[in-house]
Amino acid sequence: MIKKLFFRWILLVIAISGITSAYAQRQTGVWVSNDAELLLTDKVMMYFEKQSDDCVNVTLIANDVTKESVKFSKDSVIRGDIPADFNFEFTSDKNVKVNGRKLIKAEEFEMCEPYDMPIATDKKSIGKRLSEWRLGTIIEFDEATKDIYVEVNTPKNMFLYYILKDTNYYYLRAARIENVNEGSLFCQNIRLMQQPAASGEFTLYFSPRNKQDVMGKIDINLDAFNPDACYSDPNGGIYWSYTSHTPNQIVLNGCDGDTYYINRRLKSHNYVQEWIKHTN
Numbered sequence: 001m002i003k004k005l006f007f008r009w010i011l012l013v014i015a016i017s018g019i020t021s022a023y024a025q026r027q028t029g030v031w032v033s034n035d036a037e038l039l040l041t042d043k044v045m046m047y048f049e050k051q052s053d054d055c056v057n058v059t060l061i062a063n064d065v066t067k068e069s070v071k072f073s074k075d076s077v078i079r080g081d082i083p084a085d086f087n088f089e090f091t092s093d094k095n096v097k098v099n100g101r102k103l104i105k106a107e108e109f110e111m112c113e114p115y116d117m118p119i120a121t122d123k124k125s126i127g128k129r130l131s132e133w134r135l136g137t138i139i140e141f142d143e144a145t146k147d148i149y150v151e152v153n154t155p156k157n158m159f160l161y162y163i164l165k166d167t168n169y170y171y172l173r174a175a176r177i178e179n180v181n182e183g184s185l186f187c188q189n190i191r192l193m194q195q196p197a198a199s200g201e202f203t204l205y206f207s208p209r210n211k212q213d214v215m216g217k218i219d220i221n222l223d224a225f226n227p228d229a230c231y232s233d234p235n236g237g238i239y240w241s242y243t244s245h246t247p248n249q250i251v252l253n254g255c256d257g258d259t260y261y262i263n264r265r266l267k268s269h270n271y272v273q274e275w276i277k278h279t280n
Contacts, residue, residue, distance in 0.1 A: 027040055027090065028042065028109060028110065028111060029106075029108045030105070030106045030156075030157050030214065031096045031103035031104060032103055032104065032106040032210060032211050032214040032215060033102060033103045033104070033210070033211055034208065034209065034210050034211045035049065035050040035210070036048060036049045036098060036101045036103055036210075037103070037190065037210060037214065038098060038103055039152060039157070039159050041111065041137055041274050041276070042063075042111050042274060043064075043139070043273060043274055044060075044061065044062050044137055044152055044274070045059070045061040046060050046150070046152065046159050046161060046174075047059040047060075048174060049098070049101065050206045050210075054073055054075075055072070055073040055074075056071075056192060056204065057070070057071050057072070057083075058070045058072065058161065058172050058192065059082055059083075060150065060161050062139050062150055065139055065141045066141055066148065067081070067082055068081065068082065069081065069083065069086075070170065070172060070192075072172065072192045072194075077168075077194055079163065085099075086098075086099060087100075104211075104215075106211075106215045107155070107157060107214075109154050109155055109276050109279070110276070110277040111274060111276060111277065112275050112277040113267075114267035114268075114272070114275050115275070116267055117129075117132055117133055117264050117265050117278075118132070118264075119248060119264060120245045120246070120248075120249075120250060120264070121247070123181055123242075123245075124181060125181075126179075126180075126181040126182075126183075126245060126250060127179045127180045127181045127182075128179075129245075129250060130179035130184055130250060130262060131155060131177075131179045131278065132278040133250070133262050133263065133264050133265055134153040134158070134177075135153055135155065135275070135276040135278055136152075136153060136272045136274055136275050137150075137151070137272065137273050138150070138151045138152075138271060138272060138273065139273050145165055145166065147163065147164050147165055148161065148163050149162050150162070153177075153276070154276055155276070155279050156176060156177065157174065157177065157214070158173075158175045158177050159173070160172065160173050167197045168194065168196055169195055169196070169197065170193065171192070171193050171194075173188055173190055173191045173192065174189055174214075175187055175188040175190075176214065176218055178218040178220055180220060182222055182225040182242055183239060183240050183241040183242040183252055183253075184239075184240045184252060185240075186238045186239075187218060187235070187236060187237040187238075188205070188236065189206075189210050189213040189214060190206050190210070191203050191205045192204060218237070221233065224239045225239050225241040225242070226239070226241050226253075227241045227242065227243040227253050228253070229241075230253065230254060230255035230256070232255070238255060240252040240253065240254055240260060241253045243259075247264070248263060248264040249261055249262065249263050249264065250262040
């Protein structure tokens with residue numbers, strides 16, 4: 001029994017070493033296929049893989065914090081170590097292969113040094129500020145409880161890996177985002193949610209057109225923005241409407257009574273672990 005456990009441990013170490021070696025090439029971006037999606041920054045790897053209509057695996061490496069995975073299925077949600085057979089390799093500048101699945105690069109972005117982001121000057125600046133102020137990586141991990149919150153926002157995509165262990169709460173997702181002066185259009189292409197303590201929501205959604213959703217253009221209906229009501233379009237997009245702003249904060253009307261406060265980030269904000277360059 002001890003030999004078997006030791007052998008499994010050796011396999012896991014080899015697998016993680018291989019992942020780390022590939023990851024160390026420090027390419028950054030988003031890669032996608034219809035059954036997989038990969039995010040890479042300098043500190044975070046987040047990988048979603050559709051096993052079937054009823055099962056999605058999510059793998060996370062947050063440097064110096066944790067290496068783990070979640071198997072999210074209609075029958076159970078299991079959090080554990082990265083599978084020993086996980087494999088990862090770059091095959092070209094635009095392509096990566098993960099667990100034998102070929103993914104194409106959908107978004108390129110650059111990391112940058114912390115800086116004081118521009119203020120919101122007037123209504124005409126809202127779209128650019130909504131795009132810029134969200135950018136970057138936040139990593140929070142409680143070693144005692146194993147609660148974790150990893151949020152990475154790029155110019156085009158938003159990723160979240162959020163688990164509260166004691167309450168069995170899971171929210172893992174990948175989404176597209178488009179910002180205009182009237183607000184934000186939020187489109188989730190992957191949503192894994194278990195919320196037993198509150199609404200009781202259980203959602204296992206992986207878009208059957210994932211590649212097209214991530215690489216395609218988002219069409220915005222400006223007439224759908226309404227500061228007094230939430231609107232969801234037939235394709236699943238959610239319109240968060242501009243209600244007001246100050247130089248350092250933009251307020252959006254959300255859904256179910258939610259209000260979102262998007263705050264300007266400064267280089268002194270240590271809660272942002274990585275900074276991503278804004279593209280106009």
